[in-house]
Amino acid sequence: xxxxxxxxxxxxxxxxxxxxxxxxxxxxxxxxxxxxxxxxxxxxxxxxxxxxxxxxxxxxxxxxxxxxxxxxxxxxxxxxxxxxxxxxxxxxxxxxxxxxxxxxxxxxxxxxxxxxxxxxxxxxxxxxxxxxxxxxxxxxxxxxxxxxxxxxxxxxxxxxxxxxxxxxxxxx
Numbered sequence: 001x002x003x004x005x006x007x008x009x010x011x012x013x014x015x016x017x018x019x020x021x022x023x024x025x026x027x028x029x030x031x032x033x034x035x036x037x038x039x040x041x042x043x044x045x046x047x048x049x050x051x052x053x054x055x056x057x058x059x060x061x062x063x064x065x066x067x068x069x070x071x072x073x074x075x076x077x078x079x080x081x082x083x084x085x086x087x088x089x090x091x092x093x094x095x096x097x098x099x100x101x102x103x104x105x106x107x108x109x110x111x112x113x114x115x116x117x118x119x120x121x122x123x124x125x126x127x128x129x130x131x132x133x134x135x136x137x138x139x140x141x142x143x144x145x146x147x148x149x150x151x152x153x154x155x156x157x158x159x160x161x162x163x164x165x166x167x168x169x170x171x172x
Contacts, residue, residue, distance in 0.1 A: 034111035034135035035098050041133075041140065042115065046091040050083045058141040062106055065145050088122035094170050102134065104142040110134035118150075118170045126150040128170055 037056060044052040057075035064071050072078040099112035117129040128150050133143040150168025 032098065033138065034113050035096050037135050037138050037140065038113040038115055038131075038133050039093070039096050042091050042093050042096070042117070045082055048083070050079050053082065054079045056138075056140055058136070058139045061141060061143075062104075063143045063145065064105060065147065067147055086121075086124075088124065089119055090121075092118040092120070094118055094172055099132075104134040105144060106142060108134075108136075108141065110136040110141050116170065125152065126168060128168065 041053060041056050044056070054075055057078065059075055060073075061075040061078060062071065062073055063078050072081060094116040096113060096115045099114050101109055102112035103109055111134065113133045113135055115129075115131040115133065117127075117131070119127040119129060121127065126149070127147055129145060129147045131143055131145045133140050135141065150170075151165070152168075155163060155165075
């Protein structure tokens with residue numbers, strides 16, 4: 001199957017051609033607008049503005065968390081997860097960058113936005129997260145999140161002579 005990226009000014013459309021069928025995918029917003037959508041998501045999650053968070057999410061949102069093997073298959077489930085997560089955490093956005101048009105986990109195409117976060121939680125520890133979010137028409141349609149506990153694992157002994165340990169804090 002061939003994919004063709006068409007530039008429509010500041011918007012993109014991906015056309016897939018499998019030999020018999022040509023279908024146009026979602027026409028995408030400019031990458032900077034997609035970054036603004038994801039930055040707003042983090043700001044609203046930090047503010048615990050759950051209706052605001054919900055407004056940025058597509059109804060049929062799919063979010064995957066491979067480390068725990070979890071998949072949220074609706075915006076409401078993802079909002080409830082965040083709203084009921086034990087308190088004491090703070091979202092510290094390190095960076096949010098546009099990756100351009102990309103295929104979502106469900107096979108559609110949307111603007112990919114990558115976030116790097118640091119999340120301290122009182123009494124629990126420090127987490128680092130990377131999120132890959134796909135945005136179409138100012139709404140997040142899919143995401144994949146990778147969460148780790150900073151310095152939470154012991155490295156294998158076979159490589160100890162090659163590295164030095166640090167506390168896992170992310171540099172801005």
